[in-house]
Amino acid sequence: MDRLIEAIAATQNPSVVGLDPTEALVPAQVVASFADEIADEVEDAADRPAAQLAVAYFEYNRAIIDAIADIVPAVKPQIAMYEALGPAGVDAYTMTCEYAQSHGLYVIGDIKRGDIGSTAAAYAGHLGGVAFGAGESGPYDPWHEDAVTVNPYLGTDGITPFVEAATAADKDIFALVRTSNPSSSEIQELELAGGCRVYEHVADLVERWGQGTVGQHRYSRVGAVVGATHPEEGRALRARMPHTFFLVPGYGAQGGTARDVAGMFDDAGSGAIVNSSRGIIGAWRKTGAYSETMSAESALDLVADAARNAAIAMRDDLRAVMP
């Protein structure tokens, strides 16, 4: 986790921007501006709307990345938003990851993968550990992610391949522990016969999975996803998992505040990075400056400026509550 922690220190900003585009978040004229190009390039008319949206997603992300790369340490594209468009969306996802890396950002691929051991090893190819295609420039790395999120429901043998791939490539993973959604309590909060909750048991597994990968800055390569919507639990997990870095979703649009996440940092103000998606990438919709008659270029400028301002506001909001 050293690379992420150093990027946070360099920007003095423990926040990550979720690049989770939807059709509603991208100004309509940006999407429309690609109509001719797509009509020329995509043979099957049925594939054109998705292909057009995928190209628009990448341009939208690019404008946002350009605007925030000097003030935030990391981005977190949510692959679901891209998979919704089919393979064309997956291309936009990897292009986004590559573009963000090329601008010095640490890229957390929010892919929440998880499967049995031999299959998990294939998924771990997301971290670039696949043998074939290794060349002079190192192992083949088509996804361009610095970390990925993983699901713990299958247990240790589903996680070990990711830890091995992360270690080989100087990358990291984040395992789901306590998610930010309303229904997360249905399984995660169940009380076990031994007294603790399911998510606490998972927390102990995650802390164990990281053993042997602790870096210079005290945290292992196996982080945990802990939602901002559970501040008391987050505080207790911080104490329970001393070597586990937290990825904290749920700030902003989902209702979590800076005060809610304050307890997820350690005494030195490290130990967590807080995600905001719509609050940053959709900030343009709350400026009052948008007009349907704007050019696509002006609309992207508005998206970029609003994202930068919102990212600065979030950074300052978090700084105010940090130890």
Add this chain to the structure above:
Amino acid sequence: MDRLIEAIAATQNPSVVGLDPTEALVPAQVVASFADEIADEVEDAADRPAAQLAVAYFEYNRAIIDAIADIVPAVKPQIAMYEALGPAGVDAYTMTCEYAQSHGLYVIGDIKRGDIGSTAAAYAGHLGGVAFGAGESGPYDPWHEDAVTVNPYLGTDGITPFVEAATAADKDIFALVRTSNPSSSEIQELELAGGCRVYEHVADLVERWGQGTVGQHRYSRVGAVVGATHPEEGRALRARMPHTFFLVPGYGAQGGTARDVAGMFDDAGSGAIVNSSRGIIGAWRKTGAYSETMSAESALDLVADAARNAAIAMRDDLRAVMP
């Protein structure tokens, strides 16, 4: 689940072939046969080995599909194997799904997705429910899956969007309940304060998620993944989940036998479909008929013949234990 159950009845075969290619499973001459084509078409030399393997995966799958389409009801491509190759692999995955559907097979996309509600709705695009791009031929469906597997760790709001998409498109989902891997006990078998195990609690949630989607053949659109490596638990789950169809991995290479899965069928011999991957698609390696000097075409013929024979043997093995 009606379409799957009817396909099983038509073939009198409750088995599904896992299309999980790996570099080791595809004869080397098949991969080599695409070298020139890829060198011409793929600009960046670093992308060529993965692109070449992706094309070989599709040809390999195509040979297998051609050989088994009249005797099995379904295939289950494991997307991890394709994601290991990056976006080129994802293309091979969707092409495989489309080809299998065009041969009348029911396609279970083994994607094990799961996320919070709004994100799950994007993933549910795998089932073709996405609004944009809807045309005269119905909603846009770039993934060509008839069902997908999902992970339950996030609870109801992460599953509901899949159920809605499945209902709209006459498709199905399978939620992980009790997986076949050795470490699955670490979380799934934990005893709860109320007395039951985590996987039993998840089983009850899955049964509930299916309510309101029960089809003509008594089963809902929300199936369960129950590993063949847990025969006693499978038998008990069969009684506990009367409206939940089972997808049973772990037969064959993972050690599960026909006797182990017998209890997962209902009294009428319905209620479950059993997966085998390597045991079918890698059967050519055990024939003794392979030679490195064979042509690519002959090697694919061997793959196809061996897969067909193995699929028939599995069908007959299962028929022998069914009620």
